Amino acid sequence: MTEHCVEFIQLEKGFANQRLFEGIDLALPVNAVTALVGASGCGKSTLLQLINGLARPDAGQVKVLGEPIDYQDLPRLRRKMGYAVQGIALFPHLNLFDNISLMARLEHWSQDAITQRIHKLFNFMYLDPALLTRYPHEISGGQAQRVGLCRAMMLDPPLLLLDEAFSAVDPITRVDVHARFQAMQAAEPRSVVLVTHDMQEAAKLADFMVVMDPGIVLQADTPEQIMNHPANAQVARLLEAR
């Protein structure tokens, strides 16, 4: 295994009438939490979607888990990555059990393996297994976020992508979800790429931080280094604006 879970090499990406990235080189550490931070529109969500192939580079290369992305067989790659987004987006027509286990069933996991995995995840997330038969509209926002994390981690993927997955709940619930996430990370360390606009959240959860401004990486380092030695005035300003 390489020491990097994701590598961007000479990455270029633009949209219809606007260039976004012009030659980014960036490597994210393996088995650690990386936070992509920056003001909205800086391209952090696009960078995340370049990892799972929802977006494609115009030039350059993206390597995931040591291999260049094979765009002909994205489903296979994506099953090695958990994916959770802002708003969680649980499937409304499936109960929680079916929501969480859907990919495992598509991967032909045994019933026993599925049940075991779900109970382990529910344990970590402090969720009551009695909820499993409920539908998404029957649970609270905080529960839904934790269920979303369970769904993303169901296949025990080496890489987890979280796109603002902790936002949109009240601060107290958020602290709670953070704690469950950290407990999970301690028990099953994995590579996580976390997109957030919240510097505090990034500093609290991340081992490695990438501070972005539209199209460019301002600084990529440990949170400590960035807090104590911001590379320039822009980074300092971003750190203050929470």
Place this chain on the structure above:
Amino acid sequence: MMFRKIASLIGLLVFSSLIGAQTLTLGSKMDSEGRLLGEIFAQKLEADGFTVRRQLGLGSTSVAYQALLSGDIDLYPEYTGTLALSILNLDSTPPLDQINSHLAPLNLVALPSLGFNNTYAMALKQAQAEALGISRISDLAEHPQLRLGLSHEFVQRNDGWPGLRERYQLPHNPRGIEHGLAYEAINAGRIDITDAYATDGDLDRFNLLLLEDDLNYFPQYLALPLVHSSLPEAAKRSLAELAGRIDEPRMQALNALVSTQQASFAQAADRFLREEGLLTDATEREFSTRKWDRLGINLLQHLQLTLIALGLACVIGLPLAILVYKSRRISRSVLYIAGLLQTIPSIALLALMIPLFGIGFLPAIIALFLYSLLPIVRAAITSLLTVNPLLVQVSQGMGMTRREQLKHILLPLAAPNMLTGIKTAAIINIGTATLAAFIGAGGLGEPIVTGLALNDHTLVLYGAIPAALMAITTELVFELAERRWIPAHMRGIGRQNP
């Protein structure tokens, strides 16, 4: 008993194939006189050893004529005036031999006429005519207050209202009305004058007076068998024996037998042929005395028409929607074409089917299928497009293939609205299928069309009530299906929150 019937039927089939007698298919338009003449032709041919398949009650002149041209039927009763002016587009009605020289290139033959002239006439209440002192059509010009309700065909035809208005300088502005309802409308005082046929059996029943055509506007409408030239000579000879045997009073009496004395077409035809000594077989034949003994068959046909068309529309429409919904341009054009089909009036679409698919079950199924496409495809495309894009993105990001996304996410989420589209199509189909009777496809439209032709409201209800019940039942069945297969919080339109 049953066995003997079947055995004799088989015997008859074998016998007829041995002597080379083929089955003739006989049509008629939907009007009462047309059906009666059709039945007379049929029984005459049967008396002379032919096997006759009846395809009575075809929608209009164009439906019956197209069916004859395409070979779906071998003959039907027609009138010289209609032949010359509406079908051949001549300026006047020439003698029969000239008509036949026009028909020859079409492989059609007009046989000698039956004798009576069933021309168009203008009818109004006897009492009103006397009160106003009206007896001729030219008198109408002085009474612009009279309300004209004319049959749709009459309003359109070259030899109908446009020419009549010009010849007599009439100031009236007529309303279109279904002919079968016109006498009732006069009786109820909602209109004053309608177009009528000179031999109409209902004229006496409603105490109607026919105005004299004093400027000789209306052409002759001599009734005759219009046949395909390939009709066996023996059949032509058999029909020619009817020539000159029916004059106007006789025809009016025969028509009245059906419309006011509750005889069936078959009974009236039988009686006429007996009186003329044209039925060699002396035994009294039995005819069903029940008003309508085909309701079960009609119901079954109606179900078949609706279900087969709906099934086809689902089998083709749903995959089509799934195939095109992602491309805005293609799905727009598909919806545009389906919408265009929807704007063609049902009766016109049915008539358009005849040159392509003939008459009967197949063209009706195809027309109903085309009508079902729009609601089904539109609902499917819209419901697929309105699935929350975040859910689609997540399912993609989780690593589902396109097929898995469709199966596990898109289709279940789109299902409630898709089902609504299918239900709409089913209910439209049940209504539209009543029109299938016009092109000989049977169904519940048959008693409705016949009832209209006979001014018989009970008969209309025989078809209309089961059709309405069928529509209500369909609604209920779909509701049950929804309850059975779709979770409570997913039912109804636009309630798909993540």
